[in-house]
Amino acid sequence: LHMTVQTAVLIETLVELGAEVQWSSCNIFSTQDHAAAAIAKQGIPVYAWKGETEEEYEWCILQTLRFNDDQYLNMILDDGGDLTNIVHEKFPQYLSGIYGLSEETTTGVHNLSKMFAAGKLKVPAIN
Numbered sequence: 001l002h003m004t005v006q007t008a009v010l011i012e013t014l015v016e017l018g019a020e021v022q023w024s025s026c027n028i029f030s031t032q033d034h035a036a037a038a039i040a041k042q043g044i045p046v047y048a049w050k051g052e053t054e055e056e057y058e059w060c061i062l063q064t065l066r067f068n069d070d071q072y073l074n075m076i077l078d079d080g081g082d083l084t085n086i087v088h089e090k091f092p093q094y095l096s097g098i099y100g101l102s103e104e105t106t107t108g109v110h111n112l113s114k115m116f117a118a119g120k121l122k123v124p125a126i127n
Helices: 005-016 033-041 054-063 082-090 092-097 106-117
Strands: 075-078 100-103
Touching: 005 033, 054 082, 075 082, 082 092, 082 106, 100 106
Parallel strands: 075 100
Antiparallel strands: none
16 A cells, blocks of 8 residues: 555554554555654554655565564555565465455456466455
8 A cells, every 4th residue: 555644544553453564655656755754653664765766666565575573474455466466476485374465456456356367366355
């Protein structure tokens, strides 16, 4: 999802409910830096800033795959499918520990439908 003030509220809610959260944005231009800074100030890892290069964008996504305690992600909140695709294509060994994913966009849902039809979607998905 985009790293915005609205997303910051979601992140704070997830943490309050007991989730361990790390965040990267779904777009190189959509991050609201003040929102990312506010979340990072709370000790929640945020890998996002406005104006990332494509290489930085992928680096940011990769940082969210493993937590400091060497645990891997177990849930994906996606917007556009980039994180979902990276995990399925480059880190399939993580899929067995992922309970599911959510996708926000029509583009991402279309991608999930194609993956499902081809037998390549390996975790439950909702939109």
